[in-house]
Amino acid sequence: MKWNKYSIKTTTEAVDLISASLSELGIEGIEICDNVQLTKEEAKSMFVDFIPDLPEDDGSAVVNFYLDSEDDDHTILDKVKDEIESLRIFCNVGEGTITESETEDKDWINNWKQYWHTFNIGDLYIKPTWEEVTEEMKGHPILSIDPGTAFGTGSHETTRLVIRQLQKYVKSGDEVLDVGCGSGILSVVALKYGAGHAFGTDLDPNAIIASHENADQNDISHSQLEVIEGNIIDDKAIKDACGYEKYDIVCANILADVLEPLSTCIHEHMKVGAYFITSGIIDSKEEEVVTAFKKNPHLEIVEVNHDGEWVNVTARRAN
The missing domain is CATH 3.40.50.150 (Vaccinia Virus protein VP39)
Known part of the structure; x- marks a missing residue:
């Protein structure tokens, strides 16, 4: 499946309002890109042990959303544009411009499996669920795990x-x-x-x-x-x-x-x-x-x- 990707160039000030507007239009899977640093409190709540270094926050942000290319007749896009213009009354939305690109849906669930294989820690073998037990593993503790559902x-x-x-x-x-x-x-x-x-x-x-x-x-x-x-x-x-x-x-x-x-x-x-x-x-x-x-x-x-x-x-x- 192919998707149309839309990127709204905006400000960090407007991100929450734009995200809420997209959600009200039925758009899911919103992606926000900015350089706003996490606070220590946010890092704790998100289970982050150290805060990564980011470039200096210049107040700019990009909000990405995706629409099925087969169903996308630009009706939703026109509504998004209208919402952005309406929001200018309440906050600084910056440029508010929208760029379009195309991305193809891929079988991520299976493609990433090629990168994760059985490994051992001492005599313990940790293997993904889709791999078989080998002769080498027999007689040793084996942990079978599906990294697709595990923390x-x-x-x-x-x-x-x-x-x-x-x-x-x-x-x-x-x-x-x-x-x-x-x-x-x-x-x-x-x-x-x-x-x-x-x-x-x-x-x-x-x-x-x-x-x-x-x-x-x-x-x-x-x-x-x-x-x-x-x-x-x-x-x-x-x-x-x-x-x-x-x-x-x-x-x-x-x-x-x-x-x-x-x-x-x-x-x-x-x-x-x-x-x-x-x-x-x-x-x-x-x-x-x-x-x-x-x-x-x-x-x-x-x-x-x-x-x-x-x-x-x-x-x-x-x-």
Whole structure:
């Protein structure tokens, strides 16, 4: 299928009003291009650990939208032009000019598969669902995952760091708590290495769906891997649901800015001698996270590991 792509040259001031107008006209999939820097608060809410450098914001923006070329008789385009002119009364829309180009729909769902193949972390093989188990994989733990529906696939440095620590510390029958579980991949890995039960928490309701899908894909029952939505740091109902002094392993591959407040209370859920395995820490935040961990008298840091610019901090509940 071919699509007509329309690009509105405007200002950051007018972006919201133009987007709302397009939505009212029934146009979906609006794309906004600008150089407006994220605030720290926005970065936290969007699960961004560091804010990328952008060119200086000059107030300009482009709003793109797409119409099916077969149905596009420019009726909608004429309405968009009228809306832009109407908005000039309320804000500075800038040039408000619209350029047109054509793009072709592609089978992205299948085309990207050529770039994602089975890989291993130690003796663990992580394979996409569409690839077969080879002779080389037999006799080793295998994690089958569909990266099209998951938050994480194990290929990112932060996930690798935690997986390596799980391979080292998980014992048969362990109780595992996965904070910010995302796709549930760390819980599944822990269960593959002999953990008896895993309990995950996440702020995103889609994490529950993704975790259950990955559990099903790897023949893990929902009683073995339980996932709930909520914040373990300050929601007592979630804390109670997780249980206290219960876990042998706690893993958290989340933002450094979340790990710091988590480090003040996570020991409540850990057995004495349990391990707290963390990542999601960019190297510029390493000292800050380590300092936060050291402030908790119940935790002692046993390892700090690096993979590229990412950091793992593993601590143990000492008392």
